[in-house]
Amino acid sequence: MKxxxxxxxxxxxxxxxxxxxxxxxxxxxxxxxxxxxxxxASPPLWFHFTPTFVHFQEAFGVNxxxxxxxNSCLVATSSTLIALVLGIPAAxxxxxxxxxxxxxxxxxxxxxxxxxxxxxxxxxxxxxxMRNLGLLDSPVAxxxxxxxxxxxxxxxxxxxxxxxxxxxxxxxxxxxxDSYFGALxxxxxxxxxxxxxxxxxxxxxxxxxxxxxxxVLTQTESSMTLPIGIASQVTQYEIRWGIMSAAGVVATxxxxxxxxxxxxxxxxxxxxGAVKG
Amino acid sequence: xxHLDLIKMNKSFGTFHAxxxxxxxxxxxxxxxxxxxxxxxxxxxxxxxxxxxxADSGRITLGEKDITDLESAKRDLAMVFxxxxxxxxxxxKKNISYPLQIRKRPVHxxxxxxxxxxxKLGLTDLLTRRPKELSGGQRQRVALARAxxxxxxxxxxxxxxxxxxxxxxxxxxxxxxxxxxxxxATSLYVTHDQVEAMTLAQRxxxxxxxxxxxxxxxxxxxxxxVNKFVAHFVGSxxxxxxxxxxxxxxxxxxxLRLKVSERKLNQISTGGLxxxxxxxxxxxDIRVSKVAKAGFxxxxxxxxxxxxxxxxxxxxxxxxxxxxVRTPGDFKVADDSQIWIAVDDERAHLFDSKSGARxxxx
Numbered sequence: 001m002k003x004x005x006x007x008x009x010x011x012x013x014x015x016x017x018x019x020x021x022x023x024x025x026x027x028x029x030x031x032x033x034x035x036x037x038x039x040x041a042s043p044p045l046w047f048h049f050t051p052t053f054v055h056f057q058e059a060f061g062v063n064x065x066x067x068x069x070x071n072s073c074l075v076a077t078s079s080t081l082i083a084l085v086l087g088i089p090a091a092x093x094x095x096x097x098x099x100x101x102x103x104x105x106x107x108x109x110x111x112x113x114x115x116x117x118x119x120x121x122x123x124x125x126x127x128x129x130m131r132n133l134g135l136l137d138s139p140v141a142x143x144x145x146x147x148x149x150x151x152x153x154x155x156x157x158x159x160x161x162x163x164x165x166x167x168x169x170x171x172x173x174x175x176x177x178d179s180y181f182g183a184l185x186x187x188x189x190x191x192x193x194x195x196x197x198x199x200x201x202x203x204x205x206x207x208x209x210x211x212x213x214x215x216v217l218t219q220t221e222s223s224m225t226l227p228i229g230i231a232s233q234v235t236q237y238e239i240r241w242g243i244m245s246a247a248g249v250v251a252t253x254x255x256x257x258x259x260x261x262x263x264x265x266x267x268x269x270x271x272x273g274a275v276k277g
Numbered sequence: 278x279x280h281l282d283l284i285k286m287n288k289s290f291g292t293f294h295a296x297x298x299x300x301x302x303x304x305x306x307x308x309x310x311x312x313x314x315x316x317x318x319x320x321x322x323x324x325x326x327x328x329x330x331x332a333d334s335g336r337i338t339l340g341e342k343d344i345t346d347l348e349s350a351k352r353d354l355a356m357v358f359x360x361x362x363x364x365x366x367x368x369x370k371k372n373i374s375y376p377l378q379i380r381k382r383p384v385h386x387x388x389x390x391x392x393x394x395x396x397k398l399g400l401t402d403l404l405t406r407r408p409k410e411l412s413g414g415q416r417q418r419v420a421l422a423r424a425x426x427x428x429x430x431x432x433x434x435x436x437x438x439x440x441x442x443x444x445x446x447x448x449x450x451x452x453x454x455x456x457x458x459x460x461x462a463t464s465l466y467v468t469h470d471q472v473e474a475m476t477l478a479q480r481x482x483x484x485x486x487x488x489x490x491x492x493x494x495x496x497x498x499x500x501x502x503v504n505k506f507v508a509h510f511v512g513s514x515x516x517x518x519x520x521x522x523x524x525x526x527x528x529x530x531x532x533l534r535l536k537v538s539e540r541k542l543n544q545i546s547t548g549g550l551x552x553x554x555x556x557x558x559x560x561x562d563i564r565v566s567k568v569a570k571a572g573f574x575x576x577x578x579x580x581x582x583x584x585x586x587x588x589x590x591x592x593x594x595x596x597x598x599x600x601x602v603r604t605p606g607d608f609k610v611a612d613d614s615q616i617w618i619a620v621d622d623e624r625a626h627l628f629d630s631k632s633g634a635r636x637x638x639x
Binding site for chain 2: 098166168169171172173174175176177178179182186187190191
């Protein structure tokens, strides 16, 4: 009896949590599918309305949301990849190489301390630098900046994941005839893959949703990302809820797919170390 | 012929001097055991040879080659780790072939070599498994196979048996010895277990506080320990010690006084006699009697341990000190009773209590 109560109690708690977190998504989805009249109906039309894809057509046919989506994908994936390629060897060397007197810890802390700075402070210098480099309004500028912002996280997170791997494994690889780099590729990378997946999705989401820097460094559809494109629908005369919602729905999909794809790694990655596996 | 030669090796971690001026010359094909308590520097010394630690000073040569500054990968050594260090994401076959694949040996050659060592170590049926699907003993074999597969110049082993349960450890010990006889490869083996050291080694280097105290055959270390530490560390049960100043040819206190023969005393320079001495003798080097005899001293039985084929009689040696006597299984005495003992003079040792050094020749 008591067990049934506990069971149903936990279902109810989990259910309400799910409801609260999914409600905005549902609202977003329905708004994107409603005509403008239905959007503002009072009381709100929760279920009974005639769906329309007109906002999607407007967003991706008339407006440049296709381009924004492409820019977002390009900027998020390349900045994540570059941050991983640079960050993993850095984390490996900080955890495994012999550094004089705790230098590794100091360097690691210094790297992370780059993130103590509120990003808004860097906006003006970054704008000027990118202007001088001729990179304003180019996805390359965003990629460079996002790599800079994600790299400390990659290094910090990967350090913890690599520390979980017994050092004898790469020592054994080196005695067996492999180089430091070979041991990283053949031993550390496969074993740290859950951690890499967790780190990758973390970087990807940050880059995907980033607004502030993109707002300053992009100017036209040739480099604007989805968050900027969506925000640009709030105009002087009207707020285009339909287009914003349609673009919002589309913006959710790639991250959702990637998350589902790496989910099995992610769960292990985030709980790694809790139980020795 | 010298094969692996360590010359004046030093290694410190901060203020801790882990390896202190160690020199060891290992002959080709010899099985050397580094024996000592934890923290004595034996594992650090092995890691220096493997190239996993960098020495502060000293040289290492292997064969004709000076390998002091070479990377681990270029030293042509194989190492077996205490934790086995099998690659968890690879099958047994991949684990064993890894050293050959790194060296880019041709595929058919790798197949042949892996099959050869797998056969030798009884792993043929396990080649497709992953390390986590293996028992401790099987993992141990895979680690050995990975070390053997490329016929290295020398083997390094860091307490390879200490993660196995007692029965398996005895079995693997015998197999290791057999393997060494077959391969005849120079081996450096680290352990804190003196039984392993005695059974496996051709020569043992007993270490303490970063120094090699004695480097000799197991037999010589057992019979002729250079100091009290070596005497105590090697042998099970441990050597008995009685401490005191010499008093008319006797040593000990009111609990137990043992006669030290003239012959023994004559071996020692007169200077040694005035300081405090320790008489050391092994459990099997004591003669016992249930009745008083000439030259025998009375002693009180603390407790008896019966092992069937033999008994250990633990005697009250005064204070905390206990003496162990090995007797045949049929020698039975009651606890708390009195017996008479005499030390086998030929095999007893006198140590300087202060320095621990053995006095006199043997």
